[in-house]
Amino acid sequence: MKTLIDNALIEREMQNLEVTTLEDLSIRQLVSLVKTFEKESGEEFIHFEIGVPGLPASSVGVAAQKRALDEGVASVYPSLEGEKALKEAAAKFIRAIVGADITPAHCIPTVGSMQGTFASLMAVAAIDPKKDTILYLDPGFPVQKTQADVLGIRREAFDIYNFRAERLAPKLEEYLSTGRIAAILYSNPNNPSWMCLTEDELRTIGEIANKYEAVVIEDLAYLTMDFRKEVNPTTGLPSQVSVTPYAKDYILLMSASKIFSYAGERIAVACISPHLFTRKSDNLKVRFGLPSFGNVFIHRLIYTLSSGVSHSAQMAMADMLSEAVEGRYNYREEVREYARRTDRIREILYRHGFHLVYDKDVDEKLGSGFFFTIGYKDMKGGELLFNLLRCGISGIVLSSTGSAYEGVRACSSAIKPHHYDLLDERLAMFEEIVKSKE
Amino acid sequence: MKTLIDNALIEREMQNLEVTTLEDLSIRQLVSLVKTFEKESGEEFIHFEIGVPGLPASSVGVAAQKRALDEGVASVYPSLEGEKALKEAAAKFIRAIVGADITPAHCIPTVGSMQGTFASLMAVAAIDPKKDTILYLDPGFPVQKTQADVLGIRREAFDIYNFRAERLAPKLEEYLSTGRIAAILYSNPNNPSWMCLTEDELRTIGEIANKYEAVVIEDLAYLTMDFRKEVNPTTGLPSQVSVTPYAKDYILLMSASKIFSYAGERIAVACISPHLFTRKSDNLKVRFGLPSFGNVFIHRLIYTLSSGVSHSAQMAMADMLSEAVEGRYNYREEVREYARRTDRIREILYRHGFHLVYDKDVDEKLGSGFFFTIGYKDMKGGELLFNLLRCGISGIVLSSTGSAYEGVRACSSAIKPHHYDLLDERLAMFEEIVKSKE
Numbered sequence: 023m024k025t026l027i028d029n030a031l032i033e034r035e036m037q038n039l040e041v042t043t044l045e046d047l048s049i050r051q052l053v054s055l056v057k058t059f060e061k062e063s064g065e066e067f068i069h070f071e072i073g074v075p076g077l078p079a080s081s082v083g084v085a086a087q088k089r090a091l092d093e094g095v096a097s098v099y100p101s102l103e104g105e106k107a108l109k110e111a112a113a114k115f116i117r118a119i120v121g122a123d124i125t126p127a128h129c130i131p132t133v134g135s136m137q138g139t140f141a142s143l144m145a146v147a148a149i150d151p152k153k154d155t156i157l158y159l160d161p162g163f164p165v166q167k168t169q170a171d172v173l174g175i176r177r178e179a180f181d182i183y184n185f186r187a188e189r190l191a192p193k194l195e196e197y198l199s200t201g202r203i204a205a206i207l208y209s210n211p212n213n214p215s216w217m218c219l220t221e222d223e224l225r226t227i228g229e230i231a232n233k234y235e236a237v238v239i240e241d242l243a244y245l246t247m248d249f250r251k252e253v254n255p256t257t258g259l260p261s262q263v264s265v266t267p268y269a270k271d272y273i274l275l276m277s278a279s280k281i282f283s284y285a286g287e288r289i290a291v292a293c294i295s296p297h298l299f300t301r302k303s304d305n306l307k308v309r310f311g312l313p314s315f316g317n318v319f320i321h322r323l324i325y326t327l328s329s330g331v332s333h334s335a336q337m338a339m340a341d342m343l344s345e346a347v348e349g350r351y352n353y354r355e356e357v358r359e360y361a362r363r364t365d366r367i368r369e370i371l372y373r374h375g376f377h378l379v380y381d382k383d384v385d386e387k388l389g390s391g392f393f394f395t396i397g398y399k400d401m402k403g404g405e406l407l408f409n410l411l412r413c414g415i416s417g418i419v420l421s422s423t424g425s426a427y428e429g430v431r432a433c434s435s436a437i438k439p440h441h442y443d444l445l446d447e448r449l450a451m452f453e454e455i456v457k458s459k460e
Numbered sequence: 461m462k463t464l465i466d467n468a469l470i471e472r473e474m475q476n477l478e479v480t481t482l483e484d485l486s487i488r489q490l491v492s493l494v495k496t497f498e499k500e501s502g503e504e505f506i507h508f509e510i511g512v513p514g515l516p517a518s519s520v521g522v523a524a525q526k527r528a529l530d531e532g533v534a535s536v537y538p539s540l541e542g543e544k545a546l547k548e549a550a551a552k553f554i555r556a557i558v559g560a561d562i563t564p565a566h567c568i569p570t571v572g573s574m575q576g577t578f579a580s581l582m583a584v585a586a587i588d589p590k591k592d593t594i595l596y597l598d599p600g601f602p603v604q605k606t607q608a609d610v611l612g613i614r615r616e617a618f619d620i621y622n623f624r625a626e627r628l629a630p631k632l633e634e635y636l637s638t639g640r641i642a643a644i645l646y647s648n649p650n651n652p653s654w655m656c657l658t659e660d661e662l663r664t665i666g667e668i669a670n671k672y673e674a675v676v677i678e679d680l681a682y683l684t685m686d687f688r689k690e691v692n693p694t695t696g697l698p699s700q701v702s703v704t705p706y707a708k709d710y711i712l713l714m715s716a717s718k719i720f721s722y723a724g725e726r727i728a729v730a731c732i733s734p735h736l737f738t739r740k741s742d743n744l745k746v747r748f749g750l751p752s753f754g755n756v757f758i759h760r761l762i763y764t765l766s767s768g769v770s771h772s773a774q775m776a777m778a779d780m781l782s783e784a785v786e787g788r789y790n791y792r793e794e795v796r797e798y799a800r801r802t803d804r805i806r807e808i809l810y811r812h813g814f815h816l817v818y819d820k821d822v823d824e825k826l827g828s829g830f831f832f833t834i835g836y837k838d839m840k841g842g843e844l845l846f847n848l849l850r851c852g853i854s855g856i857v858l859s860s861t862g863s864a865y866e867g868v869r870a871c872s873s874a875i876k877p878h879h880y881d882l883l884d885e886r887l888a889m890f891e892e893i894v895k896s897k898e
Contacts (some may be wrong), residue, residue: 050759079534082488087534087772089528096517096525096776097721113490131767133571133726140765144610169764172582216598283535286771288571321488326607327578328571332770333724334525338534439736 025140025412025455028066032411035059043420044404049073049164052277056416062416063323068445069436071416073213073393075283076435077359082351083284086341090334100330103320104131104291108336110216111343112291116274118347119246119253121260121267128299129318130292131331134285135243135277138292139207141323141398142167142273143186146205148309148318149301153236159208159213160424161380161395163241163430165208167424176202181426183217187384191226198234206231208266209241211248214393214423214431215305215380218248219261223384228268233314236299238265238272243280246354249361250389256349280392282353289335294319357392363434364390368443371396372451379420379429395420397429398456406430409455413448462501463850464886469830470849473497482842482849483857487511487602494854506883507874509854511651511831513721514873515797521722524779528772538768541758542729544571549781550729552885553822554712556767556785557684557691559698559705562764566737568730569759569769569777572723573681573713577645578607579761580711584614584675586756587739588727591674595635597646598862599653599818599869601679604647605862614640619864621655625822629664636672647679648702649686651830651850652869653818656686659701661822666706675736676703677708681718684792687799688827694787709736716777718830720791727773732757795830801872802828804880809834812887817858817867832879833858835867836894844868847893851886883891 041047041377047055052071060067101441103109111128116122116129132138143156156170157304158179170177178197185193197203201431206227209220219227231238246253253261265272274293279285307313310322311358324330345351368390369376379395381388388394398406403419407430410417473493479485485493490509498505542546547564554560554567570576581594594608596617609614616635623631635641644665649656657665669676684691684700691699703710711729717723737754745751748760764766783789806816806828818831819826826832834855836844841857845868848855855868 034486048759074537075535077535081531084534091517091522091526094516096522096724097513099512099717100724100726112629133575133770136763136767137571165764165767168760172760172764174545174747207577222785232572260547279537284532286536286538288538288766288768288770293667309612323611325488325574325766326603326610327575328726329574329603330726332571332726332773334772335770383887 025451026414027063027244027412029412031059031062032408036424041272042321043405044422049418052238052416052418059411065414068374068415068441068448069373070432071418072436073433074435075280075285076437077283077356079284080342080353082345083278083338083342087287087334087338088240090337095282095333095337098333100333100336101326101332104331104380105333105340106128106338108291111347112276112293115255115343115347116276116293116379118128118255118258119260120262120264120272121265122264122293123296124293128294128296130294130324131336132290132292133328133331134279134288135241135290136198137327138275138290139166139239139241141319142171142205142239142292142382143175144323145315145319146239147304148306149204149303149315152201153204155202155204157203157206157425159206161212161420162424163209163213164281164422177422183215183380183426183427186223190223194227194230198236201234203234203236205237205239207239207241209243211244211391213243214418214420215395216388216393217380218353218383218389219263220384224263225268227267228265231239231269231271235271238269238274240272241275242374243275243277244392245276247281247357248389249358249391253354254349266295269295271295271301273298278342283356284338284383287332287338289331289339292460303337308377320415358435359394361390362396363437367434367445368394370442370445370449374453376449377401379427389419392435393431393433395429395431397427401428403428403430412455413451415445415448462879463889464496464852464881465501465850466849469497469500470846482845483859484740487856488727488857490854496677497849503852504832506661506853506879508703508868508870509593509696509856510874511534512873513718513723514875515721515794517722517724518720518780518791519719520783521776521780525725525772525776526643527845528775533775536771538774540763541769542567542769543771543774543778545778546729549778549785550731552716553693553781553785554698554731556693557698558702560693560712560731561704561734562700562731564604566732566734568732570728570730570762570775571766571769572717572726573679573715573728574603575681575765576713576728577677577755577764578728581607581611581613582761583753583757584677584834585611587642587741587753589743590639593640593642593643595641595644596862597644599650599858601647601651602860604718617862619862621653621818621821621865624661630663632664632668636668641672641674643677645677646678647681649682649829651681652856652858653833654826654829654831655818656821656827657701658822662701662703663706666703669709673709676707677713679713682716682830683714683719685719685795685829687796687829691792693785701857704733705788707733709733709739711736716780720759720780721794721796722776725770725773725776727769727777729777739781789796798811798830799828801875802832805872805875805883806832808880808883808887812891813837817865829871831869831871833867839866841866847890850893851889853883853886
């Protein structure tokens with residue numbers, strides 16, 4: 023059976039990377055593997071593996087950043103707690119979108135949400151020596167687990183797909199009642215599955231976290247990108263559900279990478295709840311020389327990690343947030359393009375016998391957005407990706423995201439108009455390969 | 461005795477900050493203290509305490525960064541190992557200036573040298589579990605010690621002033637022979653004293669590090685800012701001495717903050733020696749899942765700390781370095797301004813009975829540059845700063861830098877033309893205060 027990419031080439035490259043199964047590849051390794059396949063075969067791939075912005079950077083951001091550079095910010099150290107304009111815009115935006123009771127003092131710029139998570143993990147794991155574990159609600163972004171590993175912090179995880187709605191509370195209790203959970207971490211909308219937690223589920227998470235004095239780390243990388251919902255920041259009514267009304271101790275991670283297509287500049291804001299910001303502990307004092315969480319975060323972690331965040335990128339994000347919250351900048355119409363692409367791709371996938379692995383939010387059909395998950399009959403994730411690669415289609419094996427299910431994560435961001443017909447042809451080739459084996 | 465700032469105000473503000481002596485203040489706390497004094501007294505201070513660029517950002521950098529933004533880099537994730545243009549420019553620059561045997565692959569952009577040091581400390585402390593200690597050559601930049609504390613890494617230090625030239629080797633042996641030193645860290649030129657290590661001393665450091673398989677971390681924040689020396693990157697001859705010809709395992713930290721007045725954008729490059737880059741250890745594999753130092757640095761640390769470095773700032777630094785190395789951009793003439801200011805300030809200080817605490821490099825008179833250290837007769841550092849503050853002059857007590865000597869660190873970067881006469885008057889006031897007490 024002739025395929026686009028030879029089995030032998032795939033196997034040779036895996037040997038070069040010293041991995042025996044596709045599940046063992048990191049995202050970045052897979053990206054470089056696929057580049058090699060493209061070079062050697064001369065065939066263009068359909069890049070489902072990449073979760074990067076596929077749109078131009080926000081023009082509002084670029085204009086503001088260039089203006090800031092003209093005004094001379096490049097020579098001026100950013101202040102550790104963040105530049106006033108960004109702190110104010112972030113607080114206003116997050117109050118409008120999720121209704122969080124947050125002031126500018128609680129909003130700390132970070133070098134992408136990657137730094138926000140790194141600092142958060144360091145700080146939450148030091149509040150109480152008995153609370154030594156991070157609970158990840160899977161499936162999730164693999165690097166956030168690598169962060170815990172690099173820091174030597176213990177972690178646990180479970181796939182929430184089978185523990186939604188009223189099954190969530192007893193499952194969380196199982197972990198939290200050990201007394202070892204320092205924080206619960208999840209992304210909403212979820213990377214990789216695009217599930218969205220409901221208000222009831224977020225209340226459950228908040229209440230159980232409160233009961234056991236755990237921190238909730240809510241990664242809002244795809245904030246407002248659940249396109250089933252209306253969002254209007256000028257109404258005064260929150261338009262994305264969040265744990266903020268329910269949890270005492272939370273950290274929201276709000277990145278400019280995806281919502282503003284600003285990943286290159288590594289700019290995000292961590293919003294720390296007022297209760298957590300002033301929370302003190304003896305162990306924080308022992309570990310970091312300061313007793314209160316907010317001060318540790320700013321004056322020990324942001325200081326020693328990077329002495330603050332790119333001054334001009336802060337001014338860019340300040341403008342994007344404040345233009346958005348004033349209703350003058352509809353960033354959401356720009357990123358809605360991802361949902362349109364995903365809709366078309368899903369339709370083609372269904373036609374060739376594929377299904378969504380994660381297909382619903384409790385009883386509601388899953389929306390289309392940045393990521394989606396694909397399965398084929400009862401094929402294992404590794405085998406599925408192997409066969410897709412042979413047909414010039416890439417992705418990430420779901421097991422690498424902590425998923426309990428078989429399939430592949432795909433992202434619509436790199437899809438261009440000519441890819442839909444190509445996908446159609448290649449999935450037909452996929453079906454033939456499978457048939458030829460039966 | 462009437463002074464500019466009341467004793468009572470100083471004491472009240474120290475109580476607010478919960479410190480009992482001026483030695484206990486961090487640099488950032490002192491900066492905010494002095495701001496309060498200015499507000500309450502209505503008097504402008506002479507800001508010797510601040511070590512920030514006092515010049516506009518490099519126009520070469522600003523132009524390149526704006527161009528990169530126009531070209532759309534803001535939406536594109538930077539690659540973890542760094543953008544090609546910056547890696548190539550950094551390697552070329554560092555080869556030209558210090559003669560290091562470095563290729564682009566060894567040059568990794570970091571979010572300021574602060575991130576470079578953080579990642580370096582994490583990595584070097586994990587090479588060998590028996591090597592658990594960082595040796596700081598004091599006096600030094602206090603935050604680099606806070607970094608070790610935040611990471612829970614053991615540290616030792618000694619003041620090198622009395623251990624220069626032939627006295628350095630036996631002193632280093634004392635520490636290294638314990639087998640516990642993972643790395644030796646110092647800045648050259650030195651912050652705060654502006655001492656510059658000689659070629660002989662750097663050879664000693666390299667040889668002893670090699671003998672005990674320790675890494676040398678050389679912070680080049682003030683690279684080429686020893687203005688006693690000629691520097692011409694186009695000659696093909698190295699113009700700054702460095703440990704690179706002597707040490708097998710080294711990391712050079714080269715920041716754009718001071719040499720290009722680019723502190724606001726948090727951009728630097730860590731240059732890892734070829735030998736260290738490929739050095740493997742079982743413990744690195746256990747700790748980080750990868751055995752070799754360079755891969756750990758890039759794929760575990762830079763990845764999890766911030767997923768790379770501002771894309772546009774990388775393009776700015778690439779241009780500044782390559783214009784400089786081609787001889788088209790004389791950044792050094794711009795920053796020579798600091799030396800001119802320091803010369804004038806030193807002359808005024810001497811006239812009022814002050815002296816340099818660190819006054820020579822072995823047998824050579826110390827040069828003028830960014831930092832200098834001031835003492836007054838046998839007055840203790842805390843008392844000296846207290847009396848200077850009363851006269852509207854700020855600084856940093858030397859003991860907070862690990863110095864074994866009494867005095868105050870000063871920086872000429874914030875000095876404006878009208879400050880020289882003001883300094884003259886205020887030092888006269890200082891002398892009267894001291895006389896009135898005798």
